[in-house]
């Protein structure tokens with residue numbers, strides 16, 4: 001199978017806001033007004049109404065009264081975006097942001113630092129329930145679960161911080177690393193990023209300056225090796241790199257990764273049912289970012305699928321083989337796991353990790369195309385796990401999965417709206433939601449990971 005084509009990143013210039021709707025009427029950016037804040041909405045903001053118009057307000061909580069400042073919107077816009085720049089009546093769950101730049105007009109990385117953690121999870125639960133109701137017609141009481149860090153309990157006051165093992169930093173015109181403002185290409189230089197792990201920050205990238213560099217990704221694996229810093233040079237330029245003695249360094253080139261020092265991959269260890277499984281992830285390839293994600297997600301998938309020795313499993317959007325490895329152990333050598341993944345590098349990583357598991361087969365290619373292959377479309381499959389990117393699996397892939405009539409499906413989803421759309425398609429094809437777990441794999445942000453368990457209806 002051929003590798004699916006990947007779209008190029010949009011090349012918007014620095015300093016401009018992105019995805020702005022065409023302007024109609026006078027620009028109202030900067031306009032301030034007092035407003036009562038309504039319910040939370042998907043995307044890290046709350047809904048308010050001002051003079052009949054919907055305004056999505058960040059840095060606020062439902063029920064608060066705030067002074068809102070418009071960040072995007074004109075007289076002709078259907079809705080405006082705004083920041084709460086002053087709180088006139090605060091909610092009891094409002095807290096002081098642990099990071100000095102998690103504030104209106106500054107870093108866009110976190111959405112909910114001003115909210116106590118239990119309330120963050122309650123807001124996300126509301127969003128998941130609303131998406132399921134609106135897009136899939138499902139009424140469900142959702143609870144978002146806290147996910148522990150493998151290192152043990154955090155220091156008092158540090159709950160919800162230091163979980164992120166992979167962070168992509170942007171670089172400004174002076175060569176300083178930081179994160180972008182919300183919906184903007186402006187870089188806010190950082191000395192620390194409190195949601196990133198000590199190993200990510202300890203790589204030294206925030207203390208250094210880079211020349212001719214677009215972005216700097218840091219991946220800190222759980223095997224105790226040095227963090228890997230992957231540098232993407234500015235278009236057509238030769239990157240000038242600082243010394244980073246505590247890190248492996250690689251430069252992304254059109255031909256692939258060019259090693260500067262150390263390894264071009266990181267090692268991951270995941271505890272599963274009393275054993276520790278090892279994985280290899282090249283470059284800044286996909287791996288769940290929360291330090292406790294591997295353990296939490298594999299446990300949720302095993303709980304949903306209840307795999308038995310000898311069963312035949314499909315792992316779709318398999319990445320470096322996290323679920324493949326776990327399911328291969330569960331079904332044993334008399335069973336089988338077919339993993340499908342679009343990125344050649346991730347398939348190579350999975351091959352290295354799983355070379356001694358004869359029950360595993362790895363396919364490189366597009367999932368929807370793979371499901372249409374006669375070899376797979378006619379196969380007998382007991383269980384399916386799918387973990388698609390943010391956009392979801394889509395109608396063709398869902399129909400292909402349902403046509404295989406597996407006895408159970410575990411759908412791992414990072415966007416509840418895409419999940420809800422795909423659940424509606426599964427329902428059309430005779431699959432019902434049996435259970436759903438929502439995991440707080442992204443504290444301080446609006447993101448949430450769900451694992452949906454589907455079974456044949458009726």
Ligand SMILES: C[S@@+](CC[C@H](N)C(=O)[O-])C[C@H]1O[C@@H](n2cnc3c(N)ncnc32)[C@H](O)[C@@H]1O
Nearest residue numbers: 286317318319322341342343365366367387389
């Ligand atoms: C959310 S990641 C999940 C990876 C893996 N399950 C894990 O937990 O580490 C999604 C994966 O799907 C792959 N992918 C995206 N679109 C794809 C497609 N249309 N066909 C096959 N793989 C795809 C990406 O390369 C990525 O590795």
